[in-house]
Amino acid sequence: MTTKFMQSRKKISELNTDERSLELVAPSANLAAAALKENARDRSKIALVWESSNCRRExxxxxxxxxxxxxxxxxxxxxEVNFGDRVFTLLNRTPELYATIPAVLKIGAAVAVLFPDFxxxxIRQRLEDSGAKILITDRANLQKVRAVCDLLPELKHILIVGDFSENETVCAVQIHAFDRLLETSSAEFTPVNVSDDDTCFLIYTSGTTGFPKGVVHRHAxxxxxxxxxxxxxxxxxxxFFWCTxxxxxxxGLCYGIFAPWLLGMPIFVYEGEFDALRWIEILERNQxxxxxxTPTLLRLLRNELGDVSPKRDFALxxxxSVGEPLNPEVLAWGERTFNAQVYDNYWQTETGSFVIANCPNLKVKRGAMGKAVEGVQVSIIDSHGREVMNGEVGDIAVRPTLTSxxxxxxNFPEATRACFRAGWYITRDRGRRDRDGYFWFMARNDDVITCQAQRIGPFEVENALVSHPAIAESAAVGVTDAVTTEHVKAFVVLRKDFTASRKLAEEIAAHVRAQLSPLATPREIEFCRELPKTRSGKIRRDQLRRRDNFDKEKVFLIE
Structure with a gap:
């Protein structure tokens, strides 16, 4: 959805070398000002090439x-959004989103971007935890937000982008037409002065023992x-760069927007979801x-397209690739299909930028994540914080001198402290380093489920499951998936008077999908009499992952 202030300026083919020159802007502590202000002096310099799901280009x-x-x-x-406030967006990948994100940073507030399929x-969990004052969304998502307004006492305003004209109030939350407010708003604004240590992003990431945690990043x-x-x-x-x-x-926030903009370079954004044929056409037409x-999307391209015709005119x-280990066969396919090298890399929401990477000036070892990025201290350590010998498996750790x-x-100091050991930030991932300095991913230290490069916490899935009236207890684990790395499997203990059936399994899956997101929805549901637990009552998800003595008649696959 786009609004009436959007007008097409140029076709991609009209972009010339001068307009796409690499130019570092003058230093500014405010991330948004550093990315936009100096680049905007050249009125023809392209920032965003956007394509809608119905092929319209801006x-x-x-x-x-x-x-x-x-x-x-x-x-x-x-x-009355003030310095340090939290402003959330719940929008598709529309141009308004890419202008709103830097706008929030300009006023000294922190931006948090929600996935539109939440x-x-x-939505409630994240808005409530953050104490968000403002949410910017569209009509398509408004009903979901209306349903939880009464549970969000800090939320004051909802701005509706696109087709919306009547202001209203729901549970003391004022709902405004975004376009109408913009009509009388000045295009002159001086970004608020910030320090390197002031907050710019609040990014929620899932964990194993509670609701999603808000990762706080700085303008530094x-x-x-x-x-x-x-x-x-x-x-x-x-x-010409496309981060999907x-x-x-x-x-999508750090490298899909700000890294290229800080270099004065345009980004390409496709509003639609994954479509193999459409993606191939986009890559070719836009050069x-x-x-x-992500590896998931590369695997999907490979599975759906096979070997692409050599007559294609790719410029790649x-x-x-990031988010999960990259299969060697996908590396080979990418190189063969596009005649382009595929580079795996490793970093986390918490690190904010690459810490281990392959790149063009480094020999690629297929299956390895690469070497430590220059200027970043990465090692493999033991449970006491001591570095281990090459070849030994341990915790992947990063020195906290990393400015990102x-x-x-x-609001979770205990969880923050738990991330550090003996002067190292602990990634909670296990790995090893070979004698040539390459790092190899081995396993995760926790129960987080990785699906299509996104982290899904079992607790939030289980919380959604047990909110269904038929469920007494539940557990969620990741199951290996050839396409998505893992998918969610739910183990469910039913309440009395309920009987396991395919119909009930599909109803439960739909219930979770409505509460959370499609990726968090179980692809398998197994009904069981009880869940394995420790003496202290904690669910033994490790046993569930290894379980092989299940009743096939009680396991249902969800399409």
Whole structure:
């Protein structure tokens, strides 16, 4: 959905070398100002090439994004959003989203981007935990938010982008038409002065023992984004870059928006969901030279397309992959199909930027994550914080001198402290380093489920499951999946008077999907009499993952 202020400026084919020149902007502590202000001095310099799911294309200059974000910033100030407040978005990948994110940073507030497929409960958890004052969404998502307004006492305003004209109030929350507010808003705005340590992003990531935790990032992140965009992505003036990740995921926020913009480079954004044939057409027609995506989506491309016709005119030179281990056969397919090297890399929401990576000037060892990024101290340590010998398996750890490292978890100091050991940040992932300095991923230290490069916490799935009237107890684990890395399997203990059946399994799956998201929805549901537990009552998910003596008549696959 786009609004009436959007107008097509140029076709992609009209982008010229001068407009796509690589130019570092003048230093500014405010991440949004550093990304936009100096680049906007050249009114023809392209910032965003956007394509809708129905093939409509819009091109926006840095000048236009700067002005629109200024107008949004003035709207937020008029609604009494203050320095340090949290502003959430719940939007598809529309141009408004890419102008709203820097607008929030300009006023000194923190932005949090929600995935548009979140259900009411997932939305409530994050808004309530953060104490968010403002939510910017659209009509399609409004009903989900209305359902939880009475549970969000800190929420004051909801701004509706697109087709919406009548202001209203729900449970003391004022609902406004976004476009109407913009009509009278000035395009002049001076970004608030911030320090490197002030908060810019609040990114919620899932864990095993509670609801999603808010990862707090600082404006200081810009230094590592600039350095890694140059050294790892190796973006140059003749590149056209597409990061397929939604800004609700840290990759889409840091490398899908700010890293290229800090270099004065345009980004490509496709509003639609994955479609193999459409993606191939986009890559060819737009002459994308650098693609950043996930192993899951590369596997889907390979599975659905096989070997693409050699007559295709691709311009791809580099493909980067993040979120989960990359299969060697996918590496080979990508190189064969696109005649482009595929580079795996490793980092986390908490690290904010690459910490281990493969890149063009490093020999690739298939299956390895690469070497420690220059300027980042990475090692393998034991339970006492001591570095282990090459070849030994231990915890992947990073020295907290990394300037993009998170500030901590929002209102959760205990969880923040638990991430550090003997002067190291502990990633909670296990790995080893070989004698050549390459790191190899071995396993996760926790029960988080990785599906399509997104982390799904079993607790939030279980919480949604037990909210169904038929369920007494539940447990959620990850099951190996050839396409998505893992999918969710739910073990369910029914209440009395309920009987296991396919119909009930499908009803439970639909219930979870409505509460959380499609990825968090169980693909398998197994009805059982009881769950294995420790003496203290904790569910033994490790036993459930290894379980092989199940009753096939009590296991239902969900399409």
């Amino acid at each position: 091109v926006f200059s840095f000048f236009e994004i700067e002005n629109l974000s200024n107008r949004i910033a003035n709207v937020l100030v008029s609604l 259900g009411p409960e997932a 992140i810009r230094e590592r984004l600039i350095d890694s965009a140059k050294a790892i992505l190796q973006l140059e003036k003749d590149d 990740a939604d800004p609700g995921w840290v990759t 994308v030279t650098c693609l950043y995506t 030179r580099r493909i980067y 490292l998170f500030k901590g978890y929002w």
